[in-house]
Amino acid sequence: MRTAQRRQKSYADNRRRDLEFSVGDHVFIRVAPMKGVMRFGKKGKLAPRFIEPFEILDKIGALAYRVALPPSLDGVHNVFHVSMLRKYISNPSHVLSCEPLQLSPHMTYKERPDRILDRQERRLRNKSIPMVKVGWLHHTDEEANWESEVDIRTRYPELFGKL
Missing domain, CATH: 2.40.50 (OB fold (Dihydrolipoamide Acetyltransferase, E2P))
Incomplete structure (x- = not known):
């Protein structure tokens, strides 16, 4: 029994990652997909597992972080455990260019x-x-x-x- 426990511990120790973020970093937040529930405009297998990058406001204890959430998520508590966060690595292609579009009265435009x-x-x-x-x-x-x-x-x- 003791050898099995030692083996399991060695497997767990090899796969463990100590994550630490600093104030001002951006992170993705993990969301759990639920069967039959539409999350963020997608349903089922295509539902996102992580949602948009949020800024870390401060560190609470050793493993929790307070995150700046938008007003649309005001019903969600803004403190998350480190296991619910993934580091956002910035990429120049993620920056959106703001070009003027010709919108219809219904706030849509035709892609050409x-x-x-x-x-x-x-x-x-x-x-x-x-x-x-x-x-x-x-x-x-x-x-x-x-x-x-x-x-x-x-x-x-x-x-x-x-x-």
Whole structure:
């Protein structure tokens, strides 16, 4: 029995991470998905496990931190155990560019493709499908996606005049 306990302790010690944050750091907060409950606009498997970066206001004891929460989460207590937090590592691509959009009266806008970046043929067993990589207006080239050339050509024929 003692050897089994020693083995379990060695496994646990190898996997343990001592996390420590300082005031001003940004962290993600873990949320637990619940079956049938919609959280943050997503339901089920696609529900986020961690939500947006929040700033740490102060350290409470050895393992708890007070976090600055927005007014939309005022019903949630703002002190979290270190196990509920993940460090946010800043990335320049996370900075949102604020370009003026033409919004409709319903506060929506139509997403439009801007350019064709690349072409390729997807080969299936019996046929090949022509695909185009579409760059969208107000988005970077990393956010471009592959679409069927036939669909894009029927919806946006003006794009193929630019080639």
